[in-house]
Amino acid sequence: xxxxxxxxxVIEGNRKVIADLINAELGRGTxxxxxxxxxxxxxxxxxxxxxxxxxxYVPEMLIAAxxxxxxxxxxxxxxxxGSLESAGEVVIGTxxxxxxxxxxxxxxxxxxxVGFKVVDLGTDVSPAAFVAAVNPATRVVAMSALLxxxxxxxxxxxxxxxxxxxxxxxxxxxxxxxxTLAYASQIGADCYAPDASSAARKAKELVGS
Amino acid sequence: xxxxPSQYFDLDKYHARLERNRQAWRQFMAGRRSALTFINxxxxxxxxxxxxxxxxxxxxxxxxxxxxxxxxxxxxxxLDEDELPQGVFLDQGTLHEAIAFNxxxxxxxxxxxxxxxxxxxxxxxxxxxPPSLVDHAALKQxxxxxxxxxxxxxxxxxxxxVHLHAPFTMAAQLIGAEQLYLLCIEEPERAHRLLExxxxxxxxxxxxxxxxxxxxQPLDEFVCWRDAQCGTxxxxxxxxxxxxxxxxxxxxxxxxxxxLLFAQFDYVHLHMDGKWNHLVPEIARxxxxxxxxxxxxxxxxxxxxxxxxxxxxxxxxxxxxxxxxPKQCAxxxxxxxxxxxxxxxxxxxxxxxxxxxxxxxxxHAIVDTVQNWPENAxxxxxxx
Numbered sequence: 001x002x003x004x005x006x007x008x009x010v011i012e013g014n015r016k017v018i019a020d021l022i023n024a025e026l027g028r029g030t031x032x033x034x035x036x037x038x039x040x041x042x043x044x045x046x047x048x049x050x051x052x053x054x055x056x057y058v059p060e061m062l063i064a065a066x067x068x069x070x071x072x073x074x075x076x077x078x079x080x081x082g083s084l085e086s087a088g089e090v091v092i093g094t095x096x097x098x099x100x101x102x103x104x105x106x107x108x109x110x111x112x113x114v115g116f117k118v119v120d121l122g123t124d125v126s127p128a129a130f131v132a133a134v135n136p137a138t139r140v141v142a143m144s145a146l147l148x149x150x151x152x153x154x155x156x157x158x159x160x161x162x163x164x165x166x167x168x169x170x171x172x173x174x175x176x177x178x179x180t181l182a183y184a185s186q187i188g189a190d191c192y193a194p195d196a197s198s199a200a201r202k203a204k205e206l207v208g209s
Numbered sequence: 210x211x212x213x214p215s216q217y218f219d220l221d222k223y224h225a226r227l228e229r230n231r232q233a234w235r236q237f238m239a240g241r242r243s244a245l246t247f248i249n250x251x252x253x254x255x256x257x258x259x260x261x262x263x264x265x266x267x268x269x270x271x272x273x274x275x276x277x278x279x280x281x282x283x284x285x286x287x288l289d290e291d292e293l294p295q296g297v298f299l300d301q302g303t304l305h306e307a308i309a310f311n312x313x314x315x316x317x318x319x320x321x322x323x324x325x326x327x328x329x330x331x332x333x334x335x336x337x338x339p340p341s342l343v344d345h346a347a348l349k350q351x352x353x354x355x356x357x358x359x360x361x362x363x364x365x366x367x368x369x370x371v372h373l374h375a376p377f378t379m380a381a382q383l384i385g386a387e388q389l390y391l392l393c394i395e396e397p398e399r400a401h402r403l404l405e406x407x408x409x410x411x412x413x414x415x416x417x418x419x420x421x422x423x424x425x426q427p428l429d430e431f432v433c434w435r436d437a438q439c440g441t442x443x444x445x446x447x448x449x450x451x452x453x454x455x456x457x458x459x460x461x462x463x464x465x466x467x468x469l470l471f472a473q474f475d476y477v478h479l480h481m482d483g484k485w486n487h488l489v490p491e492i493a494r495x496x497x498x499x500x501x502x503x504x505x506x507x508x509x510x511x512x513x514x515x516x517x518x519x520x521x522x523x524x525x526x527x528x529x530x531x532x533x534x535p536k537q538c539a540x541x542x543x544x545x546x547x548x549x550x551x552x553x554x555x556x557x558x559x560x561x562x563x564x565x566x567x568x569x570x571x572x573h574a575i576v577d578t579v580q581n582w583p584e585n586a587x588x589x590x591x592x593x
Contacts, residue, residue, distance in 0.1 A: 096319055
């Protein structure tokens with residue numbers, strides 16, 4: 001029942017009560033990993049499902065993701081070191097020339113929600129900065145663009161990853177309002193995600209987890 | 210530097226084309242034809258087409274004018290549309306709130322310029338006071354830039370405008386969209402105060418900006434069709450932050466303020482990017498006169514619900530026009546026309562604007578399909 005309460009609070013985006021609910025559940029002896037998987041991650045999966053089928057929209061998803069973040073931070077001290085299983089590391093950013101961050105932030109939160117470690121480079125990220133952020137643990141490079149003008153930077157960044165010898169090490173995931181699957185294929189990306197929820201799902205598929 | 214439009218295109222042909230377009234518009238408004246077409250080629254497309262950097266385009270007026278004049282020449286040469294730009298305009302990208310609120314502007318090589326945020330913290334909303342519009346530095350600078358542009362270009366109209374976004378999107382410009390969404394959910398009273406402020410400021414600004422003489426010249430009703438910038442009775446508003454919200458959210462935080470605003474004007478031209486099928490009934494209740502239908506939105510439902518009251522613009526998705534074949538673009542255009550036949554007056558174009566790099570063949574396919582549509586074929590005149 002208490003796990004369901006936490007789930008409901010995340011889905012409703014009620015971040016003010018999340019910490020209390022989690023602490024109470026920990027006090028009842030529930031393992032932190034169980035709370036993480038069965039309450040927090042499960043709730044974000046449900047939010048993602050609702051988003052994809054038009055039952056919730058960007059503001060509701062955003063606030064749920066914020067609640068999820070509070071939940072993860074509350075749990076973090078209770079998780080045994082290394083027990084917070086990472087699905088892998090994702091380097092994410094909005095491409096050079098583009099200052100839009102809502103889509104990127106939502107994808108970041110959804111990725112964290114399904115267990116990825118996310119390195120957020122922010123907005124207006126140059127190809128060189130993407131390249132510099134890739135390290136041996138990086139499994140996915142995720143790029144966002146809202147403008148038809150800036151989406152062209154994705155191809156430039158993929159080129160920079162190739163020249164740096166990193167292209168084969170990472171999968172490239174792209175998304176943003178003006179993008180299409182055809183465009184993603186054309187520029188040599190591995191995957192296109194039309195929204196934040198599917199981005200998280202597709203990132204998991206890309207890394208085979 | 211002086212630029213002579215006659216060095217770019219034949220001015221007699223240009224004026225003849227404009228006159229033909231005016232006739233087409235009048236026939237359209239009189240209900241004698243139901244569809245027009247043009248391809249919306251904005252700065253991103255023109256800069257890509259002619260290899261011009263964005264920072265250069267937006268900061269160097271001669272480059273801006275040269276790019277636009279080359280765009281007109283290209284359109285005259287390549288597309289037989291129902292609209293051509295009515296001259297050169299001071300292109301300010303999305304900086305309108307930045308100008309109105311005197312915000313710092315950041316110019317970048319690969320993107321249109323951006324204005325800073327006016328509100329950093331939600332509690333600043335409690336102390337909101339509009340910027341003084343007396344001796345307004347950014348408006349005066351805009352006026353100076355317009356005069357400089359007129360020094361560079363002669364022989365065609367040189368125009369400028371500052372038009373604010375619809376209240377919800379204006380608020381998103383001021384505080385950041387993410388922050389606004391959270392504010393609406395977590396502190397709705399504060400959000401309402403901000404949105405009320407945006408309505409009041411919009412109306413105040415519309416009255417005051419005329420003092421700076423930066424509105425477009427109201428040449429005729431044809432200009433007003435595309436750029437309803439001709440004074441206090443008509444507005445062109447963009448509401449690009451609204452499509453991301455649910456119908457319930459829209460009814461609470463967007464609709465009331467748009468309704469307040471729209472009621473003050475005789476003619477409302479509404480632009481909304483993105484996908485907003487779920488909001489079509491709400492938008493219909495606002496009774497806008499002209500609606501640009503987002504490229505990802507469903508044209509048929511827009512025609513069905515909005516068509517009886519509003520002129521609709523769109524019909525062909527930007528991604529299809531960019532990546533598809535000419536036949537696909539022609540088919541999409543024909544489908545858009547067929548969906549609207551007998552139900553709506555439409556301006557068929559790439560919604561909202563052609564993506565940079567859209568092939569000319571695809572633009573041809575769209576324009577030619579509209580011009581050869583049986584109902585329109587009788588209006589065809591020889592190229593002047």
